[in-house]
Structures are given as C-alpha cells and as structure tokens.
Amino acid sequence: MVKLxxxxxxxxxxxxxxxxxxxxxxxxxxxxxxxxxxxxxxxxTISYSGNPAVRGVSLEFPERKVTAIIGPSGCGxxxxxxxxxxxNDFVEGVGIDGQLLYRGIDIHDPRVDPMELRxxxxxxxxxxxxxxxxxxxxxxxxxxxxxYDGNIKQLVEESLRKAALWDEVKDRLDDSALGLSGxxxxxxxxxxALAMSPEVILMDEPCSALDPVSTSRIEDLIFELKxxxxxxxxxxxxxxxxxxxxxxxxxxxxxxxxxxxxxxxxTKPREKRTEDYVSGRFG
Amino acid sequence: MTEVAxxxxxxxxxxxxxxxxxxxxxxxxxxxxxxxxxxLFASAAVSVVTTLAIIGTLAKExxxxxxxxPVIDFLxxxxxxxxxxxxxxxxxxxVCGTLWIVFGASLIAIPVGLxxxxxxxxxxxxxxxxxxxxxxxxxxxxxxxVYGFFALTFVxxxxxxxxxxxxxxxxxxxxxxxxxxxxxxxxxLCDDALRSVPSSLRQGAYALGATSLEASTRVVVPxxxxxxxxxxVLALSRAVGETMAVSLAAGMxxxxxxxxxxxxxxxxxxxVEQSKGDVAHDGPGYSAIFAIAALLFLITLVSNVVSHRILxxxxxxxx
Numbered sequence: 001m002v003k004l005x006x007x008x009x010x011x012x013x014x015x016x017x018x019x020x021x022x023x024x025x026x027x028x029x030x031x032x033x034x035x036x037x038x039x040x041x042x043x044x045t046i047s048y049s050g051n052p053a054v055r056g057v058s059l060e061f062p063e064r065k066v067t068a069i070i071g072p073s074g075c076g077x078x079x080x081x082x083x084x085x086x087x088n089d090f091v092e093g094v095g096i097d098g099q100l101l102y103r104g105i106d107i108h109d110p111r112v113d114p115m116e117l118r119x120x121x122x123x124x125x126x127x128x129x130x131x132x133x134x135x136x137x138x139x140x141x142x143x144x145x146x147x148y149d150g151n152i153k154q155l156v157e158e159s160l161r162k163a164a165l166w167d168e169v170k171d172r173l174d175d176s177a178l179g180l181s182g183x184x185x186x187x188x189x190x191x192x193a194l195a196m197s198p199e200v201i202l203m204d205e206p207c208s209a210l211d212p213v214s215t216s217r218i219e220d221l222i223f224e225l226k227x228x229x230x231x232x233x234x235x236x237x238x239x240x241x242x243x244x245x246x247x248x249x250x251x252x253x254x255x256x257x258x259x260x261x262x263x264x265x266x267t268k269p270r271e272k273r274t275e276d277y278v279s280g281r282f283g
Numbered sequence: 284m285t286e287v288a289x290x291x292x293x294x295x296x297x298x299x300x301x302x303x304x305x306x307x308x309x310x311x312x313x314x315x316x317x318x319x320x321x322x323l324f325a326s327a328a329v330s331v332v333t334t335l336a337i338i339g340t341l342a343k344e345x346x347x348x349x350x351x352x353p354v355i356d357f358l359x360x361x362x363x364x365x366x367x368x369x370x371x372x373x374x375x376x377x378v379c380g381t382l383w384i385v386f387g388a389s390l391i392a393i394p395v396g397l398x399x400x401x402x403x404x405x406x407x408x409x410x411x412x413x414x415x416x417x418x419x420x421x422x423x424x425x426x427x428x429v430y431g432f433f434a435l436t437f438v439x440x441x442x443x444x445x446x447x448x449x450x451x452x453x454x455x456x457x458x459x460x461x462x463x464x465x466x467x468x469x470x471x472l473c474d475d476a477l478r479s480v481p482s483s484l485r486q487g488a489y490a491l492g493a494t495s496l497e498a499s500t501r502v503v504v505p506x507x508x509x510x511x512x513x514x515x516v517l518a519l520s521r522a523v524g525e526t527m528a529v530s531l532a533a534g535m536x537x538x539x540x541x542x543x544x545x546x547x548x549x550x551x552x553x554x555v556e557q558s559k560g561d562v563a564h565d566g567p568g569y570s571a572i573f574a575i576a577a578l579l580f581l582i583t584l585v586s587n588v589v590s591h592r593i594l595x596x597x598x599x600x601x602x
Contacts, residue, residue, distance in 0.1 A: 006332065087486060087490065090486070090489065115492045115493070115494060118489065118492040122490065125483060125486065127483060129481070129486070131484060131502050131506070132505070133487075139503070141491065141495075141502075145491070146492055147500065167353070189487070193491070196492065216312070
C-alpha cells in the first residue's frame with residue numbers, strides 16, 4: 001500500500017547520517033508532491049483497557065497550518081494528540097485501531113522507529129517540564145543525544161530566538177531552567193522541541209498552567225512558528241482556539257463532531273452541538 | 284432596648300470580653316488527655332534517652348582509655364597489638380581493614396545496586412517489579428551471620444581456586460558478601476529516588492527522540508542524583524558498622540595491607556573478639572573497645588549527617 005520512508009526506519013539512529021536526519025529533510029514522504037496532508041488519522045479508535053477514549057476519528061492536518069482540537073474535558077483530545085508521536089506507547093493497556101499516517105506512512109508499521117518519528121513530530125506538554133539542568137543544556141539535550149554534528153551553540157541560540165526567549169536568558173544560559181517563570185519554562189520547552197527541527201509540533205494545552213500575559217506571548221509565538229512548522233494544538237480555551245488556529249476540530253465523548261475553518265466553526269457551525277459548545281452553553 | 288444596652292455595658296464596661304464564658308466553658312475532663320500525652324511523649328523519648336545514654340557511656344569509657352593512651356597515638360599509630368608486650372594501640376590497621384570492606388562492598392553494591400534500581404524503576408513492567416522488589420527485600424532480611432558463613436564456605440574457596448595465595452580468612456570474600464548484603468538497600472533506596480523524578484521529565488525526553496537508556500541515564504538519574512548519593516552513603520555507613528559477616532570471614536589479624544586476599548581485622552570485629560570474654564575486663568585491651576566504638580559511632584554519624592545534607596541541599600525541587 002504505502003512504501004516506507006527510509007528516513008523513519010530503525011537503522012537510521014546508528015547510521016552515520018543520523019545527524020542529518022535530525023536536520024529535518026523536507027517532505028521525503030510517499031505522498032505526491034504538494035499534497036498538504038502531513039498528518040492524517042483514518043478511522044482511529046483508541047481505548048484504555050478496552051474503554052474507548054477516541055472513537056472512529058478521521059482527520060487531516062494540513063502542512064504549515066495550525067489545527068486546534070477542542071472539546072470538553074475527557075473528550076479524548078489529548079489522547080488523540082499523543083497518539084501522533086506514539087507517546088501512548090508508554091501507557092499500559094492502550095489499544096489503537098485504524099491508521100495514523102505521517103506523510104502517508106503508517107506510524108505503527110513495525111519498521112517505523114518511534115524515536116525517529118518523534119524527531120519529526122515534536123511535543124510541548126501541558127505543564128512545562130524543563131529538565132533539572134541549565135537553560136543551555138535543556139535546549140542542547142535533544143541534539144546531543146541525536147549526535148548533532150553542527151554548531152550546537154549556534155543551534156541553541158537559534159532555537160531560543162525562535163521561541164522568543166533569547167533576549168530574556170542570553171546572559172544566564174548556565175543558570176538552572178527551574179529558576180525561570182512558568183511562561184519562560186514553557187517557551188524553553190518549545191525551544192527544546194524546535195532544536196530538533198521537527199516538521200510538526202504537537203501542543204497539549206500548552207497554556208493551561210500559565211498566566212494571561214505568558215499565554216498571549218505563547219500565542220504570538222505560535223503565530224510566528226506556523227510559517228515554518230505544522231502545529232496541532234489541543235486546548236480547552238475556545239478563545240485561544242479562535243485566536244491561533246486556521247482549522248478547528250471539535251471532539252465530544254471521543255467522537256469527531258465537526259471540523260472546519262476556524263472562522264466558520266466559531267461563527268456559523270453546521271452542528272448544533274458545536275454551536276452549543278463554542279457559545280459556552282456547556283463544557 | 285435601653286435595658287439590653289444597660290446590661291451589656293454592665294457586663295463589660297470597657298467594651299472588652301466578659302469574664303464569663305457561659306456556654307463555651309470546658310465540660311469534658313482533661314486528666315486522661317494529659318496522661319496519654321505524657322505516655323506518648325515518654326515513648327518518643329525512650330530512643331532519644333537511650334542514644335544519649337549510649338553516647339555518655341562511650342564517652343566516659345573512651346576518656347578513661349585515652350588517659351592511658353594518647354589520642355594522637357591511637358589515631359595515627361600503625362600497630363595494633365593490645366594483648367602483647369609492649370601493647371600498642373594504633374587504630375589505623377583496624378580502620379584500614381574497615382576501609383577494605385567498605386571499598387570492596389561499594390565496588391559491588393554501587394554498580395549492581397544502581398543498575399537494579401534503574402531496571403526496577405525505568406524498565407520493569409509492574410508485574411516484574413511486584414515480584415522483584417519483595418525478593419530484594421528478602422535478601423535484606425537474611426541474618427548477617429548467614430552471609431559470613433556463605434563467605435567462608437563458598438566465596439573464599441572460589442577465590443582460592445582463582446588466586447591460590449588466598450588465605451582462609453581474607454578481606455576480599457568478606458567485602459564481597461558485605462557488598463551483596465547492602466545491595467538491596469542501595470537498590471531499594473535508589474529506586475525510590477528514581478521514582479520520585481516526575482514522569483513528565485521522562486516524557487519530555489522521549490518526546491525528543493530519546494531511547495529508554497538515554498532518558499534514564501541522562502535525565503532521570505541526574506535528576507535523582509542527590510537521592511542516589513544519599514542512599515549510597517547510608518548503605519556504606521552500614522558496611523562500616525557491619526560486624527558478624529566480617530568477623531567470620533575476614534579474620535582477626537590487624538593488618539595494614541594492600542592485599543585483599545590476606546586476613547585482616549576490622550574495627551567491629553576487634554570489638555567482637557574482645558567482648559567474647561577471653562581477655563581480662565580491666566586491661567587497656569578491653570577499654571580500647573570503647574574508643575573504637577566511639578570512633579565507629581563518629582564515622583557513621585558523620586556519614587549519616589553528610590547524606591542528610593546532600594539530600595537537603597542538592598535535591599531538585601519538583602512541583
């Protein structure tokens with residue numbers, strides 16, 4: 001059906017060109033050139049010990065766009081998001097049906113190395129989780145373990161600049177990351193993800209632990225980042241979805257209720273339930 | 284209206300509280316409360332008082348010993364011949380013996396203990412873990428005399444096959460079994476330290492394309508380093524105080540040697556030897572055990588304090 005992209009295969013991590021693969025070679029997938037679907041879920045059902053959290057969801061994620069997944073708590077939006085970089089592999093008793101595709105490659109193909117997949121699809125978590133190391137080492141950590149052979153110092157600076165954090169930390173790169181404010185820590189985590197030159201960044205409610213000022217800085221940052229990266233953001237904050245995303249998908253009880261252009265979703269949704277939710281009648 | 288106002292002004296002319304508490308007065312008897320309080324405090328005080336009493340005894344007897352033997356001679360002397368003429372009380376051979384045990388034990392307990400802790404906390408499935416951890420704890424519950432016997436009858440013969448010059452009693456086999464003995468402690472305490480590192484850090488590492496090995500050695504272990512060092516110091520201070528196995532397996536020969544295959548004597552096994560009663564209880568050889576006990580106490584106390592400090596000062600504060 002789909003031919004496997006060698007870039008994702010297991011041999012990659014030991015091969016001499018491992019470093020270059022972290023550089024994010026563009027679109028070497030199996031889809032025709034210009035196909036904008038970088039991620040796709042086909043009839044995906046995810047269950048924990050037999051209890052489905054995501055039920056038969058099919059979704060496409062266009063390249064260099066921001067897609068927001070919204071829905072009430074427990075609707076399965078985080079579960080769906082975490083399946084794209086196979087972070088659910090670490091959860092005991094999780095079962096996935098259907099297909100998840102990255103550039104047309106089934107990410108559960110036995111030949112796919114999840115480590116390589118995660119280099120392409122980075123992630124920012126709900127609560128900032130910087131390593132208990134210096135600011136510099138937090139950003140340099142990923143490139144180092146992946147044997148990045150370029151100029152790491154420069155990469156750290158670039159990543160921190162892209163994450164709009166450089167000016168605040170450039171004089172204290174050797175200080176512990178745990179001394180930063182919550183918003184700075186979250187931007188550091190974004191910088192850490194950017195240092196891997198991923199193509200997709202998954203954001204799991206990245207602002208839910210932050211104050212309004214930090215939140216708006218992250219939102220500005222998302223706006224900037226979508227020029228280069230594809231972003232999928234899970235949020236329970238509808239204003240945030242409306243502000244930052246191009247496309248919005250609404251999930252309820254694990255089912256995809258509606259997906260469409262963000263403007264349309266918030267002004268004239270097709271489904272009654274979407275309208276109830278975005279107008280704040282429940283959830 | 285005026286009456287009420289009048290009453291109130293009578294009750295507290297200065298506007299402050301009345302002298303009667305009325306409905307709020309104590310009704311239940313308090314004596315039992317006090318008795319229980321005292322009983323509980325006494326229980327808690329027992330251990331403190333005992334410790335102080337032991338320290339007092341040690342100090343008193345040690346001072347008596349140091350009136351006959353100068354402290355400097357005791358701490359720097361390299362000959363320990365308490366029952367010969369002339370009697371010499373240089374504690375270094377015994378300290379050296381103890382150090383051999385601690386050093387050898389740490390060679391085994393640190394790498395194996397830490398590796399098992401990493402396995403238990405980072406790799407093992409919950410089922411495997413639920414079997415392994417109790418087994419480790421059983422290992423910790425084996426009486427130390429059994430370890431000594433094991434060293435003497437099993438480890439030493441093996442050592443002798445490999446190194447023919449091995450003496451029947453030797454430091455190496457004692458150190459090996461003491462290492463095995465403190466291994467569960469290292470593994471279990473390090474496991475606790477590793478598990479206290481929040482899983483969000485592991486996920487952060489995995490999300491950057493790390494393997495389990497990279498996540499555990501480069502994020503989790505450094506994140507738990509203070510706890511790991513503290514557990515190692517604690518376990519080694521147990522090795523310092525370990526008595527039965529070393530008395531049985533390491534021998535009774537005060538010996539400042541660099542060869543672990545020779546018989547040695549540790550501080551603790553000297554105390555055992557002297558306490559067994561074949562020496563007069565009034566000679567300096569007997570009172571020397573208090574000086575040694577005081578020194579042992581100091582060493583373990585200092586290492587416990589150090590491990591406590593490490594835990595407090597270098598612990599990463601995770602939310």
